[in-house]
Each structure stands twice: as structure tokens, then as C-alpha cells.
Amino acid sequence: MARGNTGTRRIRPNILITGTPGTGKSTTAAALAEATNFRHICVGDLVKEKNLHDGWDDKFESYILNEDLVCDELEDVMVAGGNIVDYHGCDFFPERWFDGVVVLQTENSILYDRLTKRGYSGTKLSNNLECEIFGILLEEAKESYKEHIVTSLQSDTIEDISTNVARLTEWIGAWRS
């Protein structure tokens, strides 16, 4: 049973949706939040909006996320529960925050198309494709959370999104009752 700071069970669970960029985290998290009336927290957007970073990394072409600032910013809402958090990493959040961790996975040629459409090329593109091929995020999730709360879901097609959102909505309903 997941517990908040007060030692009581949260009324509404927190779910982390993770995976390589382009696997559909934001799309899935937004649809799930709408279906359940939960709050969608896109950590990448939050970092930019609230400057929770230590500047821009030219090599990785992304902001250098400041883990302490992100964790401080989110602590109160996470203790309250009812959050769908999406981020392409999962090892720095407090383990106690999450009741379910979902790792989205996408077939490589499909991911290639999505990332090139997004403008990724060169090292950034190959790093992300390798990340998916080697299952880095699933590994990270299994190392960071109890294995029974970690689920991997395929996210290749629009139908997959509907199926995944329906499954997670059902899971949230069951958790709450």
C-alpha cells in the first residue's frame, strides 16, 4: 500500500508514465487525465515554465533538469494524489510518490518516423532510438520501483492509445475502490 507523508493511504493514486521521447507519454497522459479528471503533469513543460533547470545542454540539446527543484515543486501535489506525471526518466523521483509506473514502448521504425517528424536528427535521434532498442527506461523503472507496480505497454498505434487509456482508467477505478 502506498502511503503519503501522513502515513494514510492516498485517496487517489499517482501514476508515472515514462518511456523514450516519442513513445506517446504526453498524448497518453493527457487522455488519461481527461478520462479520470486527474491532473496531468508534464515534467518537461514544468521545467521550462518554472525554470527548474541548470541551463541548456548543447550536447544533448535539452535543458539540464534540476532534480531537487523538480522534487520540491511537486512534493505537495504528489502527497495529495490524483496525478498523472509524464517524463522520459524516472530514477530521481521519490519512490513513495507513485502507485503505478507505466513504461510506454514503441516499435523502432515507428519511433524513427515520430522523432524525425519532431525534427530530431544526428546524435539526438540515434541516442533516443538506442535508448528504446536497449529498453533503458524499462530497466530504469524496474530498478527504481517495486517490480509489481511497473507495467510496460505498447504504444505503436492510435488504437494502442485508446486501449492503454481504457486499461489505466480501469486500474485507477479499481485502486480507488
Ligand SMILES: Nc1ncnc2c1ncn2[C@@H]1O[C@H](COP(=O)(O)OP(=O)(O)O)[C@@H](O)[C@H]1O
Ligand atoms: N500510440 C500512438 N499511435 C500513433 N501516434 C502516436 C502514438 N503515441 C504518440 N503518437 C504521436 O507521436 C508524437 C509524439 O507523441 P508524444 O505524446 O508527444 O510523445 P512523448 O510525450 O513520449 O514524447 C505525437 O505526434 C503523437 O501524436
